[in-house]
Amino acid sequence: MRISIDTGVCIGAGQCALTAPEVFTQDDDGFSELMPGREDGAGSALVREAARACPVSAISVSARET
Numbered sequence: 001m002r003i004s005i006d007t008g009v010c011i012g013a014g015q016c017a018l019t020a021p022e023v024f025t026q027d028d029d030g031f032s033e034l035m036p037g038r039e040d041g042a043g044s045a046l047v048r049e050a051a052r053a054c055p056v057s058a059i060s061v062s063a064r065e066t
């Protein structure tokens with residue numbers, strides 16, 4: 001799994017960090033960023049849920065490493 005966050009689209013709603021706090025966090029300005037070393041999603045079933053929860057669809061999840 002590969003996760004990317006479009007930081008140009010993120011509005012800092014925080015839904016991702018609420019949904020999958022082991023993978024997403026928020027920076028000092030409230031925008032989403034990945035927890036260090038969790039770019040692969042760490043096997044979390046909540047990552048796709050977090051992507052769905054994002055109101056601006058800033059999170060993309062791909063099945064394969066790219």
Ligand code: SF4
Binds near residue numbers: 032
């Ligand atoms: S849910 Fe979407 S808009 Fe909100 S912080 Fe996460 S990536 Fe940004």
